[in-house]
Amino acid sequence: MIGTLSRATPVIVQGITGRMGRTHAALMRRYGTNIVGGTSTRTDMTQVDGLPVFASCADAVAATGAVASVAMAPPGETLAAVQEAIAAGIKLIVTVAEGVPMHDAMRIGRLVRQAGATWIGASTPGLAVPGECKLGFLPDVCLAPGAIAIMTKSGTLSYEVGYRLVQNGLGQSLWVGVGGDPVKGLRFADLLPVFFDDPRTKGIILVGEVGGNEEEECAEAYKRLGARKPLLALIAGREAKEGVSMGHAGALVLGDAGTLDSKTRQLTAVGAEVFTSLDTLIDASVRYFGSAP
């Protein structure tokens, strides 16, 4: 349902009375997201900033018709939050927490897949349809409606990319932070069909990192699906230390697995362009997607 998200999509925030939940519910609303309420374990609050607070996702969904949720739960409680949301019929859930145990993420993944729902995260700033809505906390300064779909493992590196695109008069059609964890919801390869089918999207920027094989998987899918739109990639971590996670749990290089060379080779082989610096990526984006002078 990523491709059909809009400012009409009703969204709840799980954990809306917490510090993070309250702040970001307000920021999302300000951006245009149709936040219709939230959940909390607090029994003394029935409203926060004019939004109804429910005891459970089931109550929230029944009262508001919400189909999407942003779970502001700590890492150890993310599994429970997703279980609750899926049981209530939520179709799209974004989990922002960093540090969700990998075996919990496997349980979440199986559960969401079985329910036919969509999971974004964990360890992500979320997603946005610039000009319409955002689910999570992508900074507004990086967002502008446009023709480039961004998919990214990293929050900050994608902020930098988005910010510079905006400075260069470019914008984004869709922006999905798949997150920095190894076991996660939507992966790069899952997003290609969405971006290929999205009429707003003229091209794709992939912001990757060393570790895992998501970029390689995406290269394979890109070829299989017919390379229908240009794919530009920026991958961080050439100088990463082997055997140690570089901040993101997924950014772990072991031997030849997960290295930048492997990712670059496979993406390049299917016709994607891989860049080694922000400047060269932005220059190419302007070349590809900038309006003719």
Next chain:
Amino acid sequence: MLLIEADGKALLRQRGVPVPDAVEVHGPVATLPGEGPWLVKAQVPVGGRGKAGGIIRCASVVDVNTAIQTLIGRRLKGHVVESCLIEEAASGAERYLSIMVDAASYGLRVMYAADGGVEIENAGGVHGILCPPDASAVAQALDKLLLDETIACRADVVQVGQRLASLLLERELALAEINPLFVGESGCVAADAKVVVDLNAIDRQPEIATMIAQRRTVYVDANRKLAEGFDYVELDDEGEIGLVTTGAGLSMMLIDELTQRGAKPLNFCDIRTGQMRGSPARLIRELEWITARPSLKAVLVNIFAGITDLSEFAALLAAAIKASPALQVPVVARLVGRNAADARRILHEAQPGMLVTEDLNEALVKLDQIVGARA
């Protein structure tokens, strides 16, 4: 995070997976397990030790002690060797056995190959079966993988696989690999162990937590993360540019770009400004580590703040600079976010002449000038 072989084998041994008799030493040794020959193996948390010269085969006690002397204190693939594992060299036919979390299927990948050895992992031709994350599914997968296996100890191998699976599931591991697994008439033995743990599950895995805590210096990055709550990884103890940055991906990218420019970054860092809660303590800690390296020539601060008020951050950084007399090099700050002008004023008071800019390229060029790298 990858465990050293000695710790990986300790986990295997507890689960009843046969491992060679071994002794871990930090210096010369008088008595050895078994009759020999022996392998002296550097204990560093990194793969490819054999190729890098970290595993030495020895025929006598004298040779063993020479090997120990060669390895201890030596730097191997970025890690100082603190200890060696000495074990009797196993013999028999080599096999490869591993179980790992398969991210795309939310399950496990069980792999078995009739040829063990160092090349197998990169060969790409290893048989693998995906299965759900439970021990009985792993057992079925192993049965299939071992269909053509004719060795006498086939049942032992299946049992090792099942024990490996329960270890992985109960200890929430990302990977448990035995390469090589020696198979012979009398059974099988795990000659190496590659175990990758999930630091995010450490709160509910006390056994792993203890293992990591007991080796403060071997698992220096993990211990630092667990103690401090943020990421700091030293990349080069002769590095010239210390990084105080937020965001893992952007920090990695900056390291790559600095390296491409000919500069030598000292560290990776994700300081997480959102967790500082008004205290400069985290910044002071980091400046302490960075300034401990005499090669330091500059500090790059890079904050792209979606939410964080830059003037609040600048006040914390200014306080940290004041509290860090060891900081004798220029700081270059690249800040994007709210209240950038206030932040600039605060930082100029803390270190007159500091470049504070919104432009990352300007910051990088300034660093080039300071460290004398080619631009």
